[in-house]
Amino acid sequence: MHSYLTTLKPFGDEEETQSRTILWGIKSPSTLTATLLTTDDTIENSSLSAAVHSMGEYKQSLKMVVPLLRTASRLTTASASSSASFLIRRNVSTSGGGGNIPHIPVIRTLPQLRRWRQEARERKLEVGVVPTMGALHEGHLNLVRASMAGNPLTVMTLFVNPMQFAPTEDLSSYPRQLERDLSLLSTLLTTPSSSSSSSYSSPTPTRSLRGLGISEHESFRPPTPVANAAVESPLVVFAPSPEVMYPLKGELQDLGRHKGVRVDVKGWGEVMEGSSRPQFFKGVATVCTKLFNAVEPDHAYFGQKDIQQALLLKILVQDLLLSHPTSSNLHILPTTRASSGLALSSRNAYLSPPELVVAPVLHRALSSAVDLYTTSASPVDEEDGITGEDLISIATRTILDEQQRLLSAPEAEGGGVELRLDYIEVFDKHTFEPVRGKVEKGREMVIAGAVWVGTTRLIDNLLIGWEVN
Ligand SMILES: Nc1ncnc2c1ncn2[C@@H]1O[C@H](COP(=O)(O)OP(=O)(O)OP(=O)(O)O)[C@@H](O)[C@H]1O
Ligand SMILES: CC(C)(CO)[C@@H](O)C(=O)[O-]
Numbered sequence: 048m049h050s051y052l053t054t055l056k057p058f059g060d061e062e063e064t065q066s067r068t069i070l071w072g073i074k075s076p077s078t079l080t081a082t083l084l085t086t087d088d089t090i091e092n093s094s095l096s097a098a099v100h101s102m103g104e105y106k107q108s109l110k111m112v113v114p115l116l117r118t119a120s121r122l123t124t125a126s127a128s129s130s131a132s133f134l135i136r137r138n139v140s141t142s143g144g145g146g147n148i149p150h151i152p153v154i155r156t157l158p159q160l161r162r163w164r165q166e167a168r169e170r171k172l173e174v175g176v177v178p179t180m181g182a183l184h185e186g187h188l189n190l191v192r193a194s195m196a197g198n199p200l201t202v203m204t205l206f207v208n209p210m211q212f213a214p215t216e217d218l219s220s221y222p223r224q225l226e227r228d229l230s231l232l233s234t235l236l237t238t239p240s241s242s243s244s245s246s247y248s249s250p251t252p253t254r255s256l257r258g259l260g261i262s263e264h265e266s267f268r269p270p271t272p273v274a275n276a277a278v279e280s281p282l283v284v285f286a287p288s289p290e291v292m293y294p295l296k297g298e299l300q301d302l303g304r305h306k307g308v309r310v311d312v313k314g315w316g317e318v319m320e321g322s323s324r325p326q327f328f329k330g331v332a333t334v335c336t337k338l339f340n341a342v343e344p345d346h347a348y349f350g351q352k353d354i355q356q357a358l359l360l361k362i363l364v365q366d367l368l369l370s371h372p373t374s375s376n377l378h379i380l381p382t383t384r385a386s387s388g389l390a391l392s393s394r395n396a397y398l399s400p401p402e403l404v405v406a407p408v409l410h411r412a413l414s415s416a417v418d419l420y421t422t423s424a425s426p427v428d429e430e431d432g433i434t435g436e437d438l439i440s441i442a443t444r445t446i447l448d449e450q451q452r453l454l455s456a457p458e459a460e461g462g463g464v465e466l467r468l469d470y471i472e473v474f475d476k477h478t479f480e481p482v483r484g485k486v487e488k489g490r491e492m493v494i495a496g497a498v499w500v501g502t503t504r505l506i507d508n509l510l511i512g513w514e515v516n
């Protein structure tokens with residue numbers, strides 16, 4: 048199988064993309080699949096497939112790319128924060144029309160997962176876990192890449208956890224797109240420029256892909272019954288139902304009525320994100336403890352974008368004496384951003400084009416604080432040193448200035464968008480205590496914030512005095 052991921056920014060014109068794909072030529076019956084992805088998930092996935100048997104048909108089939116290109120150029124003109132990727136796959140068939148697309152085994156139940164884990168253990172294969180709620184983007188893929196680089200086996204967990212959503216929050220509208228997620232993940236099983244097939248081949252025969260149609264390759268299989276052949280795949284997905292994760296069933300969102308076990312990291316879980324979303328870390332800590340117990344990962348991978356979550360989980364595994372993973376095997380990977388600075392996030396999909404223009408302000412605000420810290424890092428004397436309050440103040444000013452600008456901006460530049468600050472805080476990496484007064488040299492801190500852009504709540508952070516590994 049051949050898989051190509053081309054990032055075009057600004058998006059290339061149709062001619063350029065067509066000629067590039069035509070150059071690959073065609074030697075045997077193939078299936079061409081074109082998928083438009085965006086770095087910040089501002090549009091729904093678009094994917095089309097065509098079976099091709101000759102060079103003529105191959106060129107013809109490239110026409111299907113045109114509507115996707117139009118969407119892409121509309122999108123990139125509408126929003127400076129978006130860059131588009133175009134994934135074109137040519138699956139060469141060995142038996143006339145079908146393709147050997149590497150696919151991701153999907154594990155649904157605990158017994159399946161336990162069997163898979165046991166086999167990994169017997170084969171002495173280390174396991175990395177990447178917990179997510181799906182609606183994947185490059186930030187998630189980077190976590191998977193890190194796990195795959197460090198472990199022969201990776202489990203991406205994909206579960207929209209009801210317990211971390213308050214009853215007033217967006218549980219029902221949270222994007223759920225398993226087929227698209229699996230399709231994206233399958234690109235990680237291929238070598239972009241390799242002319243040979245993937246190092247991993249599907250353990251089950253794939254169905255033929257027929258004709259033009261939406262993503263036939265994505266919906267072509269039911270979730271794989273986990274033959275332990277799944278251990279042959281370096282990447283599997285664990286996508287449990289709420290009943291698997293919460294076997295006592297009952298109330299999961301209204302915590303006043305919830306019965307059963309809950310994990311609560313008091314103190315660390317009650318400030319900043321925990322103060323704005325009092326239920327959030329109770330749900331995260333509970334579900335992650337369950338996921339760690341279920342997968343028993345040697346290593347776990349989380350994103351810096353949710354820095355308080357990642358640091359709190361390190362504390363959780365230490366305090367609960369967990370061994371899989373240990374605190375030092377819980378890795379935090381840097382935030383993946385759009386070119387505008389906006390942190391990639393599944394919830395960016397909620398943003399309208401004008402809101403997408405405004406959203407990068409949070410990163411600009413936090414950057415202004417880090418710039419202030421950096422430029423005043425070597426004060427002539429202690430009196431010149433900056434304070435935690437200075438950092439918060441300059442970041443807050445950036446948000447307030449943006450609010451002012453929006454009052455008279457045209458719609459294309461964000462006019463009409465409601466921007467509201469939730470909080471900006473500078474806190475100690477270890478204690479989560481707010482940093483106030485003079486900032487001591489060498490102190491490891493985080494400046495983090497949350498804003499509402501319309502009805503979407505966005506978070507971001509930057510590190511001061513330390514880096515994630
Ligand atoms: N831009 C990013 N860069 C690096 N890691 C990220 C990024 N976005 C999310 N992650 C990480 O991916 C993991 C799963 O996150 P999740 O599925 O909630 O996605 P999300 O984009 O953060 O969604 P949401 O918009 O709901 O916050 C978490 O560890 C999270 O920190
Ligand atoms: C860690 C997590 C998967 C728990 O549901 C979620 O909070 C997330 O995606 O960041």
Ligand code: BAL
Nearest residue numbers: 180211212327353356
């Ligand atoms: N990325 C954190 C998941 C949440 O906001 O619910």
